[in-house]
Amino acid sequence: MFSYRHGFHAGNHADVLKHVVLVQMLQYLTAKDAPLWFVDTHAGAGAYSLEGAFAQKKGEYRDGIGRLWGRKDAPRAVSEYLHAVERNNPDGELRRYPGSPQIALQMLRRQDRLQLYELHTTESKLLRMHFAAAGRRVSVQAADGFAGLKAVLPPASRRGLVLVDPSYEDKADYGKVVAGLRDALKRFATGVYAVWYPQVQRQEAQDLPGRLRQLAAGDWLQASLTVKAPAGDGLGLHGSGMFIVNPPWKLAATLREALPWLVRALGQDRRAGFKLHCEQR
Numbered sequence: 001m002f003s004y005r006h007g008f009h010a011g012n013h014a015d016v017l018k019h020v021v022l023v024q025m026l027q028y029l030t031a032k033d034a035p036l037w038f039v040d041t042h043a044g045a046g047a048y049s050l051e052g053a054f055a056q057k058k059g060e061y062r063d064g065i066g067r068l069w070g071r072k073d074a075p076r077a078v079s080e081y082l083h084a085v086e087r088n089n090p091d092g093e094l095r096r097y098p099g100s101p102q103i104a105l106q107m108l109r110r111q112d113r114l115q116l117y118e119l120h121t122t123e124s125k126l127l128r129m130h131f132a133a134a135g136r137r138v139s140v141q142a143a144d145g146f147a148g149l150k151a152v153l154p155p156a157s158r159r160g161l162v163l164v165d166p167s168y169e170d171k172a173d174y175g176k177v178v179a180g181l182r183d184a185l186k187r188f189a190t191g192v193y194a195v196w197y198p199q200v201q202r203q204e205a206q207d208l209p210g211r212l213r214q215l216a217a218g219d220w221l222q223a224s225l226t227v228k229a230p231a232g233d234g235l236g237l238h239g240s241g242m243f244i245v246n247p248p249w250k251l252a253a254t255l256r257e258a259l260p261w262l263v264r265a266l267g268q269d270r271r272a273g274f275k276l277h278c279e280q281r
């Protein structure tokens, strides 16, 4: 079993980018009354303490959500993301960070459904506990999210947002993401897919966005946020990206406003920057 626990990283710069994009996509996709299915193939524990030993060990959140907390000058997409985090910290002190399942729960409606997969035994137990009172619209599976996609797509509602967010601790994840997306698009071509990817010094990571573009049939968006120069020792995460297939059409304009602000807020050196590319039919 792998050792990755998202609690060490919750609220870091990569979570900020991922969850800013997620909040916007959930907002666009819930603008219509028709039911939406949210599928999280790599759900994590659902929500995280920022005061506990995991988050405090390296304090990654301090260079992520910590830098944004209390900022009143954020562009709309970032302030809506901050609002989603604030709902977990009602006294105004930053103590808890919502994972993607919790953000989705907050934003989805009674007619929507959450389908969550988490393979790590401890994390899946925490996830199940977190959603114990959420009722039947939330399904938590202690199972492989890539296999789960085959079972769940296409969703009964024919409207779906799929978040694919592996840790890539196992380098086989890069190939699994490509194969999983290829298969998912055959089952459900009109679904909206969001793949998170790391900026690390590994060939597979550099090749991944190009491989995803080839699958996306001319309707995709790619947004990346680099916070610092790659480390001299070849290790560490210097940024991350989100690759969206069938993106909501306003997302590009929204991110064009948000990303430069995020670079200024989260950038750690002169190599900080963003990229935004899209091709939309």
Ligand SMILES: C[S@@+](CC[C@H](N)C(=O)[O-])C[C@H]1O[C@@H](n2cnc3c(N)ncnc32)[C@H](O)[C@@H]1O
Binding pocket: 004, 005, 006, 018, 040, 041, 042, 043, 044, 045, 046, 098, 099, 100, 101, 117, 118, 119, 120, 123, 143, 144, 145, 146, 165, 166, 167
């Ligand atoms: C980056 S974390 C997820 C964070 C979460 N999506 C969020 O944004 O709050 C990745 C999670 O995937 C889990 N995982 C790894 N391989 C998996 C697989 N094949 N299927 C389901 N979960 C997996 C890990 O245990 C870890 O909790």
